[in-house]
Amino acid sequence: MEEKKKLDLLSIASVPxxxxxxNSMLIPVLPMMEKELKITSxxxxxxITVYSIIAIILIPITGYLSDRFGRKKVMIPSLIITAIGGLISGLTAMLLENSYYWILIGRFIQGIGxxxxxPVVLPLIGDMFKDDRKVSSSLGLVETSNTAGKVLSPVIGAILAMIVWYVPLLAIPVFSFISLILVFFLLKAPKQQENPVAFREFLNTTKKLLAEKGRWLYAIFVIGGILMYVLFGVLFYLSTLLEDTYNITGVMKGLILAVPLLALSSASFLTGKKIGxxxxxxxxxxxxxxxxxxxxVFVISFSEHIDLxxxxLIFxxxxxxxxxxxxxTFITGGIEKEQRGTISSIYSSMRFIGVALGPPxxxxIIKTxxxxxxxxxxxxxxxASVLALLSIRPANLQKAKSSK
Incomplete structure (x- = not known):
C-alpha cells in the first residue's frame, strides 16, 4: 500500500x-466510581449507557451529513465535541463533591461527538479503496484498532485510576485531541459528489434501497447490535465480579479484562487480512x-469459576x-458511495444500541x-447465528456489487 494511504489509515484508525x-476505559473504574460517588451498580x-443513547439518535443524521458534505468535515467537529464532553466530566468530577449528574451531562455531550x-470511518474506508481486498484488509485494521482500544482500555483505565479515580475521565479530551491532530493533518479524504442529493430524494432512495436489500441489511444490523450487547455486558459483569467476588482490583483486573479482548483484536486483524x-x-x-x-456463553452459564x-470469554x-x-465489508461493499454513510450509520447505531443495553x-438480570x-x-x-445463516445471501451481495 502506498505511503500516502498508510498515513490516511493511521489517522482513520486513531478515531475508533x-x-x-x-468508553471502555471506564468499565474497570465503575466499581470505584460507585464507592466515590455513592451510587448503585x-x-x-x-x-456508559447515556454516552451511547444520544449517539444512537444522532448517528443516522451524521451519516447523512457525511454523505452530503464530506466525511472529514463531519469528523473534525465531532472530535472537538467529544473532547469538550470529556473535559466537562473530568473537571466536574475533580472539582465538585456531588458530580454524578455533571459526569452524565459530560458523557451525553461526548456521545454527541x-x-x-x-460511524463515519466505515464509509470513508469504502470511499478510499475500489478493490474489495484492500477494503476488507483496511476494515480489518479499523476493527483491530477498535478492539486494540478495548484491549488497552482496561489496563490504561486501571493505571490512571490508581492516581485518582477521575483521571480516566480527564484523559478522554487528551486522546481526542491527539486523534483530531492526526485527522486534520494526515487525512486526505476523497471528494464528495459535487451536486449532493436533496433530502427528500435521499429519503426516497434510502427507502427503496432498504426495500430491495433489507433482508441482509437488517440481519447485519441486528447481528452487530447483539455482538456489542454481549461484549459490553460481559465486560461490565466481569469487572464487577473480579472486584466483588475475587477482590481483584487495579492493574491486575485490567490485565484480566484485556485477555478476551486481545483474542478479539487478533481475530479481527487476521480475518480482515484473509477474507479478501x-x-x-x-x-x-x-x-x-x-x-x-x-x-x-452457554458454557459460562454452568459455573462462575474464574478459569472457566x-x-x-477468550473463545x-x-x-x-x-x-x-x-x-x-458486507456494508461497505454492498452499498453505493452516495448512500454508504447513511447505511453504515444505521449499522453503527445498532452497535451503539448493543453498547447501551449491555451494562444495565x-x-x-444478574440479580435473578x-x-x-x-x-x-x-x-x-x-x-445472531440463525440470521447469519439464513439472511445473509452472497448471491444478492454479489449482484448488488456488480450493479454499481
Missing part, C-alpha cells in the same frame, strides 16, 4: 481507538463466529472478532441468577 478508549452503568466520529472479496467465505465466517460465541469464565472474543470485519441489562443471565445471552447469540 480513541472512541473505544473513551445500575447508576454507574448509566455512565462520538456519533460523527467512528469472497462473500461466501464471509457468510460462513459470520455464522461460525456467532455460533462459537453462542457455545462459549476467562477461558470461555467468545474470537467469535466476535471473526464476525465484525465480515459485517463491515446485565446489572438487572448467573445461569439465567448467561442462558438468555446464549439464546440471543443463537438468534
Amino acid at each position: 481507538l480513541v472512541m473505544t478508549l473513551g 445500575f447508576e454507574s452503568s448509566l455512565i 462520538a456519533s460523527g466520529a467512528f 472479496k469472497n462473500k461466501q467465505v464471509m457468510k460462513w465466517l459470520s455464522f461460525s463466529g456467532c455460533l462459537l460465541l453462542s457455545c462459549s 469464565l476467562i477461558g470461555s 467468545s472474543g474470537i467469535g466476535i472478532g471473526i464476525t465484525l470485519p465480515c459485517l463491515d 441489562l446485565f446489572a438487572v 441468577s448467573h445461569q439465567i443471565l448467561f442462558l438468555s445471552t446464549a439464546g440471543v447469540c443463537v438468534v
Whole structure:
C-alpha cells in the first residue's frame, strides 16, 4: 500500500481507538466510581449507557451529513465535541463533591461527538479503496484498532485510576485531541459528489434501497447490535465480579479484562487480512463466529469459576472478532458511495444500541441468577447465528456489487 494511504489509515484508525478508549476505559473504574460517588451498580452503568443513547439518535443524521458534505468535515467537529464532553466530566468530577449528574451531562455531550466520529470511518474506508481486498484488509485494521482500544482500555483505565479515580475521565479530551491532530493533518479524504442529493430524494432512495436489500441489511444490523450487547455486558459483569467476588482490583483486573479482548483484536486483524472479496467465505465466517460465541456463553452459564469464565470469554472474543470485519465489508461493499454513510450509520447505531443495553441489562438480570443471565445471552447469540445463516445471501451481495 502506498505511503500516502498508510498515513490516511493511521489517522482513520486513531478515531475508533480513541472512541473505544473513551468508553471502555471506564468499565474497570465503575466499581470505584460507585464507592466515590455513592451510587448503585445500575447508576454507574448509566455512565456508559447515556454516552451511547444520544449517539444512537444522532448517528443516522451524521451519516447523512457525511454523505452530503464530506466525511472529514463531519469528523473534525465531532472530535472537538467529544473532547469538550470529556473535559466537562473530568473537571466536574475533580472539582465538585456531588458530580454524578455533571459526569452524565459530560458523557451525553461526548456521545454527541462520538456519533460523527467512528460511524463515519466505515464509509470513508469504502470511499478510499475500489478493490474489495484492500477494503476488507483496511476494515480489518479499523476493527483491530477498535478492539486494540478495548484491549488497552482496561489496563490504561486501571493505571490512571490508581492516581485518582477521575483521571480516566480527564484523559478522554487528551486522546481526542491527539486523534483530531492526526485527522486534520494526515487525512486526505476523497471528494464528495459535487451536486449532493436533496433530502427528500435521499429519503426516497434510502427507502427503496432498504426495500430491495433489507433482508441482509437488517440481519447485519441486528447481528452487530447483539455482538456489542454481549461484549459490553460481559465486560461490565466481569469487572464487577473480579472486584466483588475475587477482590481483584487495579492493574491486575485490567490485565484480566484485556485477555478476551486481545483474542478479539487478533481475530479481527487476521480475518480482515484473509477474507479478501469472497462473500461466501464471509457468510460462513459470520455464522461460525456467532455460533462459537453462542457455545462459549452457554458454557459460562454452568459455573462462575474464574478459569472457566476467562477461558470461555477468550473463545467468545474470537467469535466476535471473526464476525465484525465480515459485517463491515458486507456494508461497505454492498452499498453505493452516495448512500454508504447513511447505511453504515444505521449499522453503527445498532452497535451503539448493543453498547447501551449491555451494562444495565446485565446489572438487572444478574440479580435473578448467573445461569439465567448467561442462558438468555446464549439464546440471543443463537438468534445472531440463525440470521447469519439464513439472511445473509452472497448471491444478492454479489449482484448488488456488480450493479454499481
